[in-house]
Amino acid sequence: MSQRAYTNEDGTVRAEVLAEQEATLAASARAHGVDEHYLESLLATVQEDGYVILPNLISKETIDTIRSEAEPFLQYDGRTEFEGYRTRRIYSVIEKTLSCNPIIDHPLVMALLDRLFMANYLLSQLQVIRVMPGEIRQPLHHDDGFYPIPRPRKPIGAALIWALDDFTADNGATLVYPKSHLWGDVPSGEIDVDQMVPAVMPAGSAVFFLGTLWHGAGANQTQRPRLAATTQYCEPWARQQENYCLAISRERARQCSDKIQSLLGYSMLFPFIGFVDGRDPMRLLRE
Numbered sequence: 073m074s075q076r077a078y079t080n081e082d083g084t085v086r087a088e089v090l091a092e093q094e095a096t097l098a099a100s101a102r103a104h105g106v107d108e109h110y111l112e113s114l115l116a117t118v119q120e121d122g123y124v125i126l127p128n129l130i131s132k133e134t135i136d137t138i139r140s141e142a143e144p145f146l147q148y149d150g151r152t153e154f155e156g157y158r159t160r161r162i163y164s165v166i167e168k169t170l171s172c173n174p175i176i177d178h179p180l181v182m183a184l185l186d187r188l189f190m191a192n193y194l195l196s197q198l199q200v201i202r203v204m205p206g207e208i209r210q211p212l213h214h215d216d217g218f219y220p221i222p223r224p225r226k227p228i229g230a231a232l233i234w235a236l237d238d239f240t241a242d243n244g245a246t247l248v249y250p251k252s253h254l255w256g257d258v259p260s261g262e263i264d265v266d267q268m269v270p271a272v273m274p275a276g277s278a279v280f281f282l283g284t285l286w287h288g289a290g291a292n293q294t295q296r297p298r299l300a301a302t303t304q305y306c307e308p309w310a311r312q313q314e315n316y317c318l319a320i321s322r323e324r325a326r327q328c329s330d331k332i333q334s335l336l337g338y339s340m341l342f343p344f345i346g347f348v349d350g351r352d353p354m355r356l357l358r359e
């Protein structure tokens with residue numbers, strides 16, 4: 073659509089265009105079975121605060137399956153301060169277990185991401201994270217900080233931390249800094265940690281936040297480990313943190329839903345990003 077057709081003479085967006093956009097967005101919410109007004113209220117909170125807590129998204133059965141299938145891989149402490157010397161992480165999760173798949177393409181998450189990013193956005197990271205007793209607070213960061221583009225700016229991605237144990241103020245609940253997604257470039261040493269808020273929530277819930285929001289895992293001052301999973305997504309023109317087309321075998325990718333295949337990278341930002349032999353890479357899984 074040309075600029076002229078898009079706007080009125082005075083530069084405001086034409087009413088028909090706005091109506092068309094609204095209809096498309098409502099259709100996206102409906103396609104995921106999500107109440108449109110609920111979705112709007114979540115998005116308003118995310119735009120305002122940079123994050124929102126999504127209560128009770130997954131069942132106890134799903135949590136139990138993740139916990140038992142993740143267990144054999146949660147053997148090693150982190151190698152860096154960022155990973156956490158008393159934190160255990162699983163990378164390349166899909167290659168090891170499909171138990172986290174229900175959180176990757178959860179309908180509410182897809183509905184939120186549909187509104188924030190371009191079509192065929194990607195999964196950038198999936199990890200299971202166990203913060204062990206005695207772990208100190210993780211260095212603060214924002215998840216799209218490794219893209220060298222100055223702030224303030226639109227987020228290049230968004231993330232969820234899924235509580236697989238109850239998250240409490242003293243067991244390592246993720247700390248978030250409300251409204252920090254609006255900041256310009258700030259050295260992490262200048263951040264006032266006392267202003268951070270623990271994402272306290274029952275197991276099965278998740279905190280959803282923009283890639284520009286400052287956060288980090290809290291210290292675990294209890295005697296029990298804190299289990300979580302994180303799903304992180306990025307724009308379809310940005311490089312994923314995990315190189316999924318190498319990390320996950322095609323055989324394994326074929327066992328995932330169409331949506332997860334697309335999120336892994338078997339998809340394109342039309343017309344020129346992500347193609348294989350000039351065509352949609354999804355063909356590789358269908359051959």
Ligand SMILES: O=C(O)CCC(=O)C(=O)O
Pocket residue numbers: 201210233244245246247287288289290300302
């Ligand atoms: O485990 C958490 O609560 C946060 C983890 C995190 O932000 C990360 O590792 O990037």
